[in-house]
Amino acid sequence: MNAETGFATAHDSPVLFDETHRMLRDQIRRFVAAEITPHGDAWEAAGAIPRDLIRKMGDLGFLGIRYPEAIGGSEMDERATVIWAEELGRSTYSGVAISALVHTDMASIHIFNAGTEAQKEKWLPKCVTGETLTAIAVSEPGAGSDVKGISTRARRDGDDWVLNGAKLYITNGVNADLYCVAAKTDPEARPSQSVTMFVVEKDTPGFTVSRALDKHGWRCSDTAELSFVDARVPAANMLGAQGRGFYEIMKNFQNERLVIGAMAMGESQAALELTVAYLKERKAFGAPLWEKQAIRQRLAMLAARVEACRQMIYSTAARAAGGEDVVREVSMIKALAGELVNEVMYDCVQFHGGMGFMRESTIERMSRDARVQSIGGGATEVMLEEVAKRM
Amino acid sequence: MKVLVPVKRVIDYNVKVRVKGDGSGVDLANVKMSMNPFDEIACEAAIRMKESGAVEEVIAVSIGVKQAQETLRTALAMGCDRAILIVATDDVHTDIEPLAVAKLLKAVVDAEEPGLVICGKQAIDNDMNATGQMLSALLGWSQATFASKIDIDGDHATVKREVDGGMQSIKVKMPAVISVDLRLNEPRYASLPNIMKAKKKPLDEKTPEDYGVDVSPRLEVVKTAEPPERDAGIIVKSVDELLDKLKNEAGVI
Ligand SMILES: Cc1cc2nc3c(=O)[nH]c(=O)nc-3n(C[C@H](O)[C@H](O)[C@H](O)COP(=O)(O)OP(=O)(O)OC[C@H]3O[C@@H](n4cnc5c(N)ncnc54)[C@H](O)[C@@H]3O)c2cc1C
Ligand SMILES: Cc1cc2nc3c(=O)[nH]c(=O)nc-3n(C[C@H](O)[C@H](O)[C@H](O)COP(=O)(O)OP(=O)(O)OC[C@H]3O[C@@H](n4cnc5c(N)ncnc54)[C@H](O)[C@@H]3O)c2cc1C
Numbered sequence: 001m002n003a004e005t006g007f008a009t010a011h012d013s014p015v016l017f018d019e020t021h022r023m024l025r026d027q028i029r030r031f032v033a034a035e036i037t038p039h040g041d042a043w044e045a046a047g048a049i050p051r052d053l054i055r056k057m058g059d060l061g062f063l064g065i066r067y068p069e070a071i072g073g074s075e076m077d078e079r080a081t082v083i084w085a086e087e088l089g090r091s092t093y094s095g096v097a098i099s100a101l102v103h104t105d106m107a108s109i110h111i112f113n114a115g116t117e118a119q120k121e122k123w124l125p126k127c128v129t130g131e132t133l134t135a136i137a138v139s140e141p142g143a144g145s146d147v148k149g150i151s152t153r154a155r156r157d158g159d160d161w162v163l164n165g166a167k168l169y170i171t172n173g174v175n176a177d178l179y180c181v182a183a184k185t186d187p188e189a190r191p192s193q194s195v196t197m198f199v200v201e202k203d204t205p206g207f208t209v210s211r212a213l214d215k216h217g218w219r220c221s222d223t224a225e226l227s228f229v230d231a232r233v234p235a236a237n238m239l240g241a242q243g244r245g246f247y248e249i250m251k252n253f254q255n256e257r258l259v260i261g262a263m264a265m266g267e268s269q270a271a272l273e274l275t276v277a278y279l280k281e282r283k284a285f286g287a288p289l290w291e292k293q294a295i296r297q298r299l300a301m302l303a304a305r306v307e308a309c310r311q312m313i314y315s316t317a318a319r320a321a322g323g324e325d326v327v328r329e330v331s332m333i334k335a336l337a338g339e340l341v342n343e344v345m346y347d348c349v350q351f352h353g354g355m356g357f358m359r360e361s362t363i364e365r366m367s368r369d370a371r372v373q374s375i376g377g378g379a380t381e382v383m384l385e386e387v388a389k390r391m
Numbered sequence: 392m393k394v395l396v397p398v399k400r401v402i403d404y405n406v407k408v409r410v411k412g413d414g415s416g417v418d419l420a421n422v423k424m425s426m427n428p429f430d431e432i433a434c435e436a437a438i439r440m441k442e443s444g445a446v447e448e449v450i451a452v453s454i455g456v457k458q459a460q461e462t463l464r465t466a467l468a469m470g471c472d473r474a475i476l477i478v479a480t481d482d483v484h485t486d487i488e489p490l491a492v493a494k495l496l497k498a499v500v501d502a503e504e505p506g507l508v509i510c511g512k513q514a515i516d517n518d519m520n521a522t523g524q525m526l527s528a529l530l531g532w533s534q535a536t537f538a539s540k541i542d543i544d545g546d547h548a549t550v551k552r553e554v555d556g557g558m559q560s561i562k563v564k565m566p567a568v569i570s571v572d573l574r575l576n577e578p579r580y581a582s583l584p585n586i587m588k589a590k591k592k593p594l595d596e597k598t599p600e601d602y603g604v605d606v607s608p609r610l611e612v613v614k615t616a617e618p619p620e621r622d623a624g625i626i627v628k629s630v631d632e633l634l635d636k637l638k639n640e641a642g643v644i
Contacts, residue, residue: 012423019461023468023586026425030580061583074583 010307011086016314020076021083024065028087031060040093043220044365047212048175049096051133054103058130063104067112071120072128077321078255081105082262082313089266092274092362094369095220097263102171103127105259106252106377107134110180110197114240114248123178123199135176137167137200137226138249144169145382147182147249148191152228154183154198159235161185161198163228166210169376173224174212177202181228182245195245199237206231217368254330256377258320261333262313264341264373268306271341271366272299275348282353295351302344309337331378331386338374338383345370392506393448394437396471397496398430400455400462401516414614417516419483426462429511431469431578432571436541437509438470439576445543446507448472452499454479454492460594467589468581474594475499479606486517491599491606493525498602500530505566507548512537512570523570533563537572 012022035056043049057063065080067073074080084104088097108127111119111134126132143149152165163183170179178199185196200207210225240248276299279290290296316329345367349356352363359365374380402408403423411418426434440446451466453459454477463474477495479487500508513520527534533548535541539558540551543565552559553572581589599606627633637644 019464020586020590022461023465023581024583026465027580027583027586059582060580061585065583069584069587072584074587076583 010310010314011083016318017079017083021079024076024080025083025087027060028062028084029090031057031062032087032091036091036093036096040091040096040220043093044095045219047219048222049099049220051130051175053096054100054130054133056130057100058128062100063108063130064128065104066109067124067128071125078258078317079314079321081255081259082317085259085262086266086269086310086313089263090270092267092270092366093220094263094267094366095218097266098218099172099221101259101263102136103134103176106256107136107172107176107178107180108132109252109255110136110239110248111178111199113252114197114244119199119236119239127178132177133172133175134178134180135170135172137170137173137179137181139167139169141166141168141225145379148195148246150182150184150195152181152183153187154185154196154233156185156235157232160232161235161238163198163200163206163231163233165228167226167228169213170224170226171221173226174209174222179207179226180239182249185242185245189243192246193243195249196242197239197245197248198233199239200228200231200233201237204231204233215372217365217371219365219368253378254320254327257330257334257383258313258317258326260373260377261309261330261337262317264337264370265306265309265313267366267370267373268302268309268337268341268344271344271348271363271370272303272306274362275299275351278355279351289351298347299351302340302347305340306344309333309340313337328387328390331383331390334378335374335380335383335387338380341370341373392446393450393503394440394446395450395452395496395500395503395505395508396430396433396437396466397452397454397492397508397510397522398434398462398466399427399511399514399516400424400453400459401427401514404428404515410615410617414616416484416612416615424458424462424483426465427511427514427516428578429513429515429571429573430466432573432575433509433511434466434469434471435576435578436538436571438579440543441470441472450475450503450505452477452496454487454495456480456483456485457596458483460596463594464586464589465581467592467594468586469579470585471592473592475597476594477597477599477602479599487606488608488610489519489521489525490609491604492522493529494604495599495602495606496522496526497529498604500526502602507543507566508532508568509541510568510570512572523568527568530566530568533565533567534569535561535563535567536570538569539572539574541569541571541575 064073065076111123140150154161154163181198181200184194186194206229208227210227213223282289316326320326348363349367355361403425409418437449449471451471451474453463457478510523535550537553538550539553542549546565549562
């Protein structure tokens with residue numbers, strides 16, 4: 001950018017973002033520096049983030065970015081969501097990022113998108129304040145990529161639905177209060193019309209958290225296996241129309257993939273920044289390692305690719321906000337950002353030398369955290385099929 | 392009572408400052424700018440006074456480039472009621488000098504008639520530490536600088552000041568100009584709903600001509616240079632070694 005405007009980079013550029021966006025980004029950065037960075041290591045060791053953190057995010061309005069003003073939201077669009085996700089990714093604690101982002105953009109959003117007025121009134125205000133934490137339960141031991149292949153069953157019984165089955169890899173699974181659960185209501189119907197979403201409250205009899213999962217990365221994000229044994233859910237907890245669940249899930253994937261892409265891009269950016277800083281300090285063969293062209297050109301190329309990814313995320317967010325269909329682009333973004341962040345981490349670990357292999361280094365944690373970005377929320381291969389279908 | 396809070400748009404405190412190649416100043420191209428941290432503290436102090444019922448209205452004023460509008464929006468999002476932007480230059484590298492700023496602020500005070508001005512003790516770009524003092528002189532008001540505690544009681548204010556020797560408590564007559572130090576408070580976040588509300592708060596744009604003030608520079612910047620690089624320190628093993636080095640290497644004792 002230039003001296004005239006005094007805007008630093010693409011994420012400040014007035015072409016892409018307005019004053020409100022920049023102020024939001026500033027506040028999130030300050031929040032990350034004051035409330036996340038100093039405590040992240042302790043949360044990684046504990047395997048969870050404190051609920052108080054989610055409440056603080058609620059106090060600052062971060063949990064209601066897209067929701068109506070009437071319930072404490074700010075009615076902003078995809079561009080603001082992308083800022084939220086990118087800055088949380090930049091925190092370097094992706095486990096914190098995913099806990100918050102699952103709540104705001106993957107779970108509670110189902111209530112917002114498909115819920116009736118009564119359902120929204122009942123559940124959303126506390127999602128915005130952070131009093132309620134939400135989870136999304138689609139994946140199962142027997143079906144992940146193949147959403148239509150789930151086998152959790154919901155059977156109608158009087159005024160209730162009775163759920164039986166298991167869910168696996170559920171983020172916030174241990175600590176959530178509300179779960180948006182996908183189940184088969186019409187196993188005989190066409191697979192795409194057999195799935196329905198339900199809101200299941202934590203204390204529902206027959207619903208239990210079977211176990212907390214021990215993960216390679218995202219250690220401070222709690223991930224669970226869930227069990228439903230004759231779990232009775234009132235009919236009023238059905239989200240959207242019966243048999244429309246698959247479409248609801250697919251619809252929100254658009255937002256979800258953009259968000260995960262933005263988070264991965266933020267992680268990439270942070271990893272490059274801290275690696276460059278390390279290399280400018282670290283001396284070998286009589287000079288800072290940053291002087292080695294073999295190193296800095298590799299990082300410069302990665303920086304160029306991350307920037308390209310960033311620009312695609314920003315422009316796709318703006319187009320999505322304008323109501324355009326960007327399914328192809330968000331699938332590309334999820335595939336691209338999920339793979340790129342792993343390439344970035346590989347090189348950043350490499351250029352940290354032995355330190356990159358040590359638990360005490362930030363890059364070591366980040367490299368573990370990044371691994372899931374090409375798997376969770378739609379694996380790269382599945383994303384590429386979505387792209388290929390549209391070629 | 393109204394309170395006036397001047398806020399300045401400065402280089403963000405996280406940014407590593409670089410000197411321009413020709414030594415004419417600090418490079419502000421490609422650089423993130425934010426509200427001067429001491430001014431955030433001043434805003435917080437004024438907003439708390441409003442919340443306690445002691446103050447009716449908090450007005451934020453900024454003098455500089457048009458983009459300082461964004462800094463004022465932040466002040467509004469924190470809780471100031473309205474803002475005045477005096478566009479005094481269109482070049483981000485031009486710093487309006489303290490005397491010109493103080494004259495403009497005096498003109499704003501004359502127009503708005505606040506009972507109190509709360510400002511930062513200095514701006515972190517040039518660290519001049521002059522505007523508040525100059526303003527109080529121009530207005531003929533009391534001044535209390537480096538405040539770490541402020542109590543307004545009728546026509547007096549009791550201010551605890553951070554001075555070299557520790558703390559000093561002074562009582563000044565109102566109206567007054569108070570400049571604030573780091574430990575007065577911890578400024579609040581601008582929550583997202585408040586950022587949205589700030590968009591609707593009034594922000595008037597003015598020029599120095601509107602107030603009849605000449606802002607042309609009176610000071611000449613001869614040269615701006617990076618501080619000399621310091622060599623890394625060493626850790627000595629014992630007092631004897633320290634004494635030896637002070638005597639034989641540094642030659643200071
Ligand atoms: C830490 C973590 C948190 C998660 N959080 C949640 C959550 O909150 N809620 C939730 O519902 N789920 C969650 N998931 C599940 C996640 O969405 C799935 O892991 C993901 O969709 C992949 O499904 P799967 O694990 O069953 O792998 P599979 O579907 O078994 O796939 C295995 C491999 O085969 C590939 N593959 C699959 N189909 C094809 C194809 N058609 N062509 C080519 N290759 C293919 C995949 O790309 C993958 O590499 C989480 C997962 C993890 C690891
Ligand atoms: C688990 C583990 C066990 C180990 N065990 C032993 C042991 O038993 N005994 C022992 O003595 N050491 C041991 N090491 C140290 C290991 O040999 C060093 O980590 C390795 O030689 C790299 O040195 P470094 O970590 O100082 O990285 P650095 O030398 O700082 O290098 C950092 C990065 O810069 C790159 N780089 C350096 N110079 C150049 C150049 N000229 N041009 C381009 N790129 C360059 C490197 O390839 C690397 O990617 C161990 C390391 C680990 C991680």
